[in-house]
Amino acid sequence: MAFRKFLPLFDRVLVERLTAETVTKGGIMLPEKSQGKVLEATVVAVGPGSVNQKGHVQPVSVKVGEKVLLPEYGGTKVILEEKDYFLFRDGDILGKYVD
Known part of the structure; x- marks a missing residue:
């Protein structure tokens, strides 16, 4: 997989957006303009975290494989x-989905 060759730095998170729905539940094809922007994504790689004022690494709050809201x-x-x-900063991610 491509993301194994790419490691985000600091508190950055690499995500893959979920695909937009192209067909309604009733089977109607949606034009690209009405699909809207997909705000859900899957985390594929995370950086080690950012360094706080005391010099300690603050780890990223999401893990690989989690679904997040952008x-x-x-x-x-x-x-x-x-x-x-x-690529998003950890603090820019709005939340994560839990099972």
Whole structure:
């Protein structure tokens, strides 16, 4: 997998956005404009964390494999092996889904 060749630095988190729904439950095809931006993603790699004022590493609050909620704007697009991923700072991630 591409993300094994890429390790985020500091408190950055590499995510893969979930795909947008292209068909409604009733079977109607949705045009791209009405699909909206997907704000859910899966964490694929995390950095070690940021260093606090005392010099201790504050670990990232999410783990690889967790599903997270992203802000509508922000993040840096990264293309790895022809696939789109996004880099966010740990503090920018709005929350994570729990089972």
